[in-house]
Amino acid sequence: MQQQYILHNDEFFLSTDAVLTSQNRAFRYGDGLFESMRVCSGKLQFAEKHADRLTAGMKALKMEGAGLMDEYFLRQKAAELLKKNKLKEGARLRLSVYRADGGLYTPESNKTGYLLEATAMSSENYELNKKGLIVDVFDEITKSADKFSNFKTSSSLLYVMAGLFKKQNSLDDAFMLNNAGFLCESISSNVFVVYNKQIYTPALTEGCVAGTMRSVIMEIAKHNDVPLIEAQINPEVLKEAEEVFVTNAITGIQWVMGYGRKRYFNEVSKFLSGKLNLQLS
Template sequence: MQQYILHNDQLVPAGQSILTAQNRAFRYGDGLFESMRLLGGKLMFAQQHADRLKAGMKALKIDGSALMDEYFLKSKVTELARRNKLEGNARFRLSVYRDGEGLYTPESNKAAYVLESASISEEGYELNKKGLIVDVYDEMTKPVNKLSNVKTSSSLLYVMAGIFKKQRRLDEAFILNQSGFLCESISSNIFVVYNGQLFTPALSEGCVSGIMRGVVMGLAKSNDIAVTEAQINPEVLREAEEVFITNAIGGIRWVMGYGRKRYFNEISKLLSVKLNEMNVG
């Protein structure tokens, strides 16, 4: 159980109130976040997280991105893990928001942050034994713009997709972009094996620039599996041989079914093995 959080470098009891009604993340979703994984006491892909955080803060014009580098992430995660007695495997969420008051126009672009933690029982990136059942959420679509690749605090689309998933007793829901093409899932990037080739939605399709997405693309290429970033029609899901999703916490998770369609998990299983081999030591 989480006993403490970090708020602007100060350890605070997890149940203590720290934000006011004027908080801009609460009022306007004016911020962004990183979900990170501690594995065997090591913060995984810290440099990639720092690079994405810096790019996101610059896109949102929030000051202080240079201070939130790899050293900052590692040191703050280590501090909080030690205080919460997390021995090696945990997840962290770093929420960065624009501090200060103002209406839509902020009075200041100064950054503030909250770091939270939770324990994880898995000692590696375990591939799910039971495949996921998914469907496509099409009641709302994701706009494609300069903020589409950023993990912003404005998450109502994902909340609505989560409600859709829960109502239909699904394991995950896929989100479309404004043009009706596959974008991402609620919390992950999408990969599709079609005609023996591996595809993933291009960043130009509006998906979040996932850390694990980049790692898996690199693993695939280093194992002679070509990856094509493309515009993907959701109808491909009815013909694909394999579908899997990726994120920084869970690694790779394979999809078993979409409607009556059933999938294999050969490539996802291979890449999951390679992912865990890469993280040994």
């Protein structure tokens, strides 16, 4: 088996090497954020959107170096790691950015470090799932709609608990609510609901992550004259919707088949998935 490498602060290490210390602030305090990105046919997709969210998140966390982690940085570092790992087609990337060691709750500095990982994927492009997802609503813990809600921060206990709920109930995904009881997102995706032939998705003010694929799908819908509305969504609408699907930068669009006894179609999902693959660079 070929050895796999990571890129840590511009240096290659084996993926099994210990490169972070017990003083790492992402480990100690969740003091960091990350981006999950997709490589299709050897090219990093939607790098500009990922860079925009990353830099905005770093600024919100008052981290230095946000201006350096731009689209060029993402493309360059991704290319270096893909070449090192001999990954030429489909791959999944995760870039973790953390505040430098030092301090207790109060940091000693706002300098940053990063770690980039790459994992091979079997498909070169986005593929709509053949079997629809089975989902339920996780309401044991809700998500706050605040300054950090739209970013993928290292503080992810809510998603871990939702993941346990999914596993314990033999689900494919779990939908989460915000602290007002409205639909927010799923464990790793944004949620879209087709109701009365209109597509609805929770507005960013509802506390969902500002997903890069969410943004892409909204643009595709607009360019194809498909009505799509950002809104506050009562989870009760899931019982009446014609279609439900989720999106993220890794899997693209995944259609939901069932919620409780409710069963959904996937016509809109198929249409948007076809258009998505035409967007790839």
